[in-house]
Structures are given as C-alpha cells and as structure tokens.
Amino acid sequence: MGDKKRSVLIVDDDPRVCEVLTLYLEKEGMVVLTAEDGRECLEKFKRNKDDIGLIILDIMMPDINGWDVCRTLRSRGFMVPVLMLTAKTEDYDKILGLDLGADDYVEKPFNPVEVVSRVKAILRRTEIDPDKGRLISYPGLKIDTQRFEVMVEDKLVEMTPREVELLECLARHPGRVFSREQLLKEVWGYDYTGETRNIDVHIKHIRDKINTGRNDACCIETVWGVGYRFVEKEDREK
Numbered sequence: 001m002g003d004k005k006r007s008v009l010i011v012d013d014d015p016r017v018c019e020v021l022t023l024y025l026e027k028e029g030m031v032v033l034t035a036e037d038g039r040e041c042l043e044k045f046k047r048n049k050d051d052i053g054l055i056i057l058d059i060m061m062p063d064i065n066g067w068d069v070c071r072t073l074r075s076r077g078f079m080v081p082v083l084m085l086t087a088k089t090e091d092y093d094k095i096l097g098l099d100l101g102a103d104d105y106v107e108k109p110f111n112p113v114e115v116v117s118r119v120k121a122i123l124r125r126t127e128i129d130p131d132k133g134r135l136i137s138y139p140g141l142k143i144d145t146q147r148f149e150v151m152v153e154d155k156l157v158e159m160t161p162r163e164v165e166l167l168e169c170l171a172r173h174p175g176r177v178f179s180r181e182q183l184l185k186e187v188w189g190y191d192y193t194g195e196t197r198n199i200d201v202h203i204k205h206i207r208d209k210i211n212t213g214r215n216d217a218c219c220i221e222t223v224w225g226v227g228y229r230f231v232e233k234e235d236r237e238k
C-alpha cells in the first residue's frame with residue numbers, strides 16, 4: 001500500500017456506533033468514511049473503491065441488509081475485506097456471513113478496542129510484505145500474495161483476502177499439519193476469541209475453488225482430531 005492510507009468504511013444505521021468507531025479508528029491514524037445503510041454503502045464504495053481497504057458492516061439494516069451488501073460486493077468481484085457487526089448469536093447467522101464472503105465478525109455489544117484491534121490486524125495482513133516471496137507456485141496452482149490472486153489451471157479464481165491468506169499459510173508449509181487454533185493465530189493475526197468453526201467454513205470454500213476435479217494437483221487434507229495440511233498430488237499418491 002506504500003505510504004497511502006487506506007480508508008475504513010463503517011456501515012451502520014445507528015449513528016452512535018459510527019461515531020464511537022470513527023473516534024477510535026481516527027485515534028489510530030486511520031481515514032474513516034461512514035454510511036447509514038446498505039444502499040449508501042454500495043454507492044460510497046463505488047466512488048471510493050480504490051481507497052477503501054476494509055468495510056465494517058452491520059448486518060441488521062433497513063432496505064439492504066449487511067448480508068445482501070456482502071453478497072453484492074462479492075458477486076461484482078470486489079474482494080475488499082469485510083468485518084461484520086452482528087447482534088445475532090446463532091451459529092447459522094455467523095456461518096451465513098462467512099459463506100457470503102465476510103472475513104470476520106464481531107458480536108454486539110462490542111468493545112471498540114477489540115474492533116480496532118481486528119481492523120488493524122486485517123489491514124496489516126493485506127499489506128504487501130517485502131520479506132515474503134510474491135509467488136507461490138505448484139502444478140496447477142499459483143498464488144500471488146501481493147495481488148491476492150489465485151490461479152487454478154491458469155484460470156483466475158475469485159477468493160476473499162481471508163481465503164487467500166489461509167491458503168497461503170498452508171501452501172507455504174506443504175505437509176505440515178496446522179491445528180485450527182494455530183491457523184487462527186497465524187492468519188487472523190491476534191488473540192482470536194471466536195469459534196474454530198470459522199476455519200472449517202473457510203477451508204470448505206477454498207477446497208471448492210481449487211479442486212476442479214480435472215487435475216487437483218494440490219489439495220487441503222483433513223487430519224482428523226488435529227487440523228489441516230496442504231499436500232501435492234505426488235505426496236498423496238505415495
């Protein structure tokens with residue numbers, strides 16, 4: 001991202017939420033935009049998509065809810081990280097958000113310090129890291145860690161930033177078994193207090209996208225009772 005600061009777009013129909021999060025994020029030197037509903041969010045993102053590095057998105061909003069906003073962004077090919085705010089506590093609602101392409105979620109009522117911590121972690125993870133090699137390449141699979149692009153059989157596959165980060169973590173260490181807790185620490189980048197089920201949801205999405213059924217030169221295997229590992233085809237056939 002260089003020296004250019006990326007904006008955080010806060011979307012919530014409660015002005016108090018926008019005010020509090022704006023105050024805390026600006027204290028950290030971040031540029032903040034706000035929208036009071038899903039329609040305004042989509043309009044502001046369209047105008048500022050090159051500058052917005054993350055969206056904090058409330059789920060329960062009138063007119064266009066957070067789920068529909070996330071669905072619309074992903075269907076249009078925008079892979080900007082999305083942190084969902086939700087008063088919902090049911091597993092179904094959390095998993096639905098992840099299924100639609102959200103990167104993470106925070107339950108209301110929340111501690112604004114925790115939200116800031118998660119925002120900083122996500123933005124830090126999506127910055128270019130010059131100490132890491134840009135390309136990870138296997139037969140039939142290429143991961144561009146700077147562009148957040150994944151090629152399967154020379155075709156671009158749309159993935160969220162979180163999915164790319166998780167695939168990158170596993171692909172950089174082929175054969176190594178990661179527990180769900182280790183993956184949360186490595187990829188989410190902070191002391192995550194959510195459920196390890198998030199890992200399972202993201203792994204399912206990645207598998208669906210990289211396993212074409214034609215070659216499947218690489219895959220993510222489940223190590224029952226432990227976690228996951230990335231393996232190449234030749235290793236699976238031994």
